[in-house]
Amino acid sequence: MRNSEKRESILKTANDLFERSGFNGIGVDLIAKESKVTKRTLYKHFGSKEGLIKEVLLKHHSEMMESTRARILAVEGGAKARLLACFEVYRTWFGKSNFNGCIFIKTLNEFAGCSTALGQIAQDAKDGMRAFIAEIATEYGAKGPEKLALELQLLLEGSIILAQSGSGLAAIEASLEVAEDLIDRALA
Amino acid sequence: MRNSEKRESILKTANDLFERSGFNGIGVDLIAKESKVTKRTLYKHFGSKEGLIKEVLLKHHSEMMESTRARILAVEGGAKARLLACFEVYRTWFGKSNFNGCIFIKTLNEFAGCSTALGQIAQDAKDGMRAFIAEIATEYGAKGPEKLALELQLLLEGSIILAQSGSGLAAIEASLEVAEDLIDRALA
DNA sequence: CTAGTGGTGTACAGATTTGTATACTTTAGA
């Protein structure tokens, strides 16, 4: 299946370039070149740049949710440990040398809100993450699971921005401490 | 002084367009056209697109700090009321019809981190805001003012992202509740 | 009143952008 290998290679390269410099800052030519593929091939697969971005976003979201889910479900120790594991996932992410923010936030910032199809995908990704947290909270009988999920997501999103803006891991540490309190209270 | 009027007009137009669609998504031609100014004039004032962006960012930051400072210092009622007033400032911002995220976050997302001059300006803006919060906390003798400032900023930045992603004002409301607790604890 | 500054209008250079056309080669599967 060398075909789908090329396809995956394009998606991975595009994802990395978009994460580094945004969508409008990266041209299709560069993506093709870095993927060691011709532009013709790229267009046969994705039809347009927007089509490519769409698939990159959907793939990114599904892989992110899958790996997060796997890592959280591997944690023993009940609700608190599992909810805090989300913060560990983010800490690992921020520690990567090529970390440069969240691709969905970039989408919202470059494509004028949620009116566009791409903006909607980004919004769905954020909603999906929050729903996942709420799901765990509900499962363990936390009080006000949706509200807790919103609060924890506030901290996580804030950590993304501050990690990106030079605060390094200090932000996620502070975030984690506050989260502990909020979780304790919801489980009391 | 019709001269500086033109200059201000360009800066304002550019600011609005960049806030809507990011930096790479907006061309100099459009900025000139919307400002009712020729490209020649624009380039005489700012030298290059990057020069224009730089001035837009610096102006945005100083105006934002000035108006926030004014609004916070107008609040009577001590430390808690003043710190919570920051959240009111953000709430007002999110309620604007043309709200589409933070221009400094856009900068970090499009210009590959803080290595660049523009990224540095964005980082300075975030640091400046946090320093301002810490300043208030210190003034009123809060315990661990820097840490409190970091925590409150986490909530504020998180609120920006979620407000932008469809949660509307629910995010800032939740944010404000958590902030109240954190402030109470630091003032105890 | 005159010199300098800032602004106008138009045209253009050169690079880059998205997307396509043509003609050829490789690969995968029945």
Place this chain on the structure above:
DNA sequence: TCTAAAGTATACAAATCTGTACACCACTAG
């Protein structure tokens, strides 16, 4: 093995992007 799909290489079209050139006008301060 043969066919259809997928990939390559190169060139190109048309728009758009940043930035500049040239010639001219308007205002204001010394």
